[in-house]
Amino acid sequence: MTIGVLVSRSTVAIAVALALVAACSGSDADPSEPLTTPDSTPESPAPAPSIETTMPSAGATRTDGAELAEPGPFGVGRLNLETTDPDRDERAVRLLVFYPAVTDAVRPATEAAPDLTGAPYPVVVGDGNIGTSMGPHLASHGFVFAAVIGQSTWGLAFNANMIDFPLDHVVALDTLETLSDHPLAGVADTSRAGTVGYSFGGWDALMLTGARIDPDHYAQTCDSRPDAWSDNWWTYICGSPERWLQVVTRAEEVGIATPDGLWEPMGDERIKAAMPMGAEGFDMTGPAGLAEANAAVLLIG
Numbered sequence: 001m002t003i004g005v006l007v008s009r010s011t012v013a014i015a016v017a018l019a020l021v022a023a024c025s026g027s028d029a030d031p032s033e034p035l036t037t038p039d040s041t042p043e044s045p046a047p048a049p050s051i052e053t054t055m056p057s058a059g060a061t062r063t064d065g066a067e068l069a070e071p072g073p074f075g076v077g078r079l080n081l082e083t084t085d086p087d088r089d090e091r092a093v094r095l096l097v098f099y100p101a102v103t104d105a106v107r108p109a110t111e112a113a114p115d116l117t118g119a120p121y122p123v124v125v126g127d128g129n130i131g132t133s134m135g136p137h138l139a140s141h142g143f144v145f146a147a148v149i150g151q152s153t154w155g156l157a158f159n160a161n162m163i164d165f166p167l168d169h170v171v172a173l174d175t176l177e178t179l180s181d182h183p184l185a186g187v188a189d190t191s192r193a194g195t196v197g198y199s200f201g202g203w204d205a206l207m208l209t210g211a212r213i214d215p216d217h218y219a220q221t222c223d224s225r226p227d228a229w230s231d232n233w234w235t236y237i238c239g240s241p242e243r244w245l246q247v248v249t250r251a252e253e254v255g256i257a258t259p260d261g262l263w264e265p266m267g268d269e270r271i272k273a274a275m276p277m278g279a280e281g282f283d284m285t286g287p288a289g290l291a292e293a294n295a296a297v298l299l300i301g
Contacts, residue, residue: 072141077101077112079184080149083175088254091164093171094149096128098135099187100142108136113183118142120189123176125169125208127151127201134196144188146172151201159243160250161200162281166207166266167254169195173270194273194295202279209274209293210267213251216260217286218244237283247284262289271295 081095100121101112124138124145131147138145148168151161176188197205222238229237251257256264274293278301282290 068141071137072139074100074115074118074140074142075103075105075112076108076136076139077103077110077114078108078136079111081146081175083171085167085171088164088167091168093168093175095172095175096131096135096147096149097176097184098131098139098145098147099184100139100144108139111183114187116187119187121187122192122194123173123188123190124194124196125172126196127165127204130197130201144176144184146176146188148172151204158237158240158281158284159246162203162247162284163250163254163256163266165200166204169204169208170266170268173268190270192272193268193270194275195271196275196277197279198277200280202276203281205274205276206279206281206285206290206293206297206299207266208268208271209295209297210265210271211285211293212262212265212289213256213284214262214286214289215248215284217288218284221283221286262292265292267294269294274298275300277301 076098077100078096078098081097083093083095084090085093098108100115100118101109102115103109103112105112121142121144124135124143126134126145126147128147128149128151131145135145135147148165151165151168173190173193176184177190179185179188195205195208197203222234225234225238248257251263256266258264273296275298279299
């Protein structure tokens with residue numbers, strides 16, 4: 001498993017929110033130009049927003065998001081959704097969704113009525129581990145977080161899940177987008193979506209940006225065995241042809257494998273920003289595959 005720097009939940013929440021704000025705000029401003037403070041500002045700060053997704057204050061820079069570490073102005077609800085993917089033999093996908101809700105409860109309220117005053121809200125997708133940690137906080141700031149349940153990434157080996165897990169997140173977006181006659185219908189704006197994940201969840205986030213698997217790079221890396229790799233690390237990454245065969249077989253089944261060159265992407269154009277943390281599988285993309293990412297990416301660790 002990738003070893004990275006431990007960061008607090010608030011730090012992660014701030015980074016995710018700022019990335020989404022930058023990528024999904026729809027502003028025509030040049031992202032290379034810093035936000036500037038007006039010459040004159042109100043003597044007292046504006047009240048916390050009750051309708052729009054929380055944004056940094058008027059005097060903030062793009063790197064100043066400390067206010068987002070505090071709980072946002074929205075109550076938080078949670079509910080479960082279950083669906084299947086007809087393109088993968090009705091594979092079951094279970095979601096735990098956190099969303100802005102009409103509630104004063106300290107903890108996320110089960111099936112609370114959604115707060116529609118700021119709907120539709122931007123969306124974040126991730127696995128259950130990161131979702132249960134970050135989802136409620138981001139929902140309090142005006143995001144819908146769809147966590148895919150059952151994607152246990154701890155101790156996961158390189159196998160068919162390297163293909164299925166990212167595609168499960170695409171199903172999550174499809175599910176939110178097509179809800180009808182449901183309390184959350186119209187609550188999520190999937191055209192403004194981002195993703196976050198750690199370890200194998202980071203792989204999912206990276207794949208959702210459009211980054212592509214480069215099997216030739218993977219084979220060359222394993223054959224050459226970088227000098228810095230220990231025996232244990234080489235065995236973990238490259239030492240099981242049977243597991244790699246599972247990846248190849250599943251890629252062929254879902255139609256992304258190609259006879260040569262980069263495989264077809266598993267990404268989704270609705271994903272505008274991603275934050276992979278300590279992402280596994282980087283040796284399966286290589287520089288060429290990583291260059292295919294077409295979303296804003298904050299790559300950590």
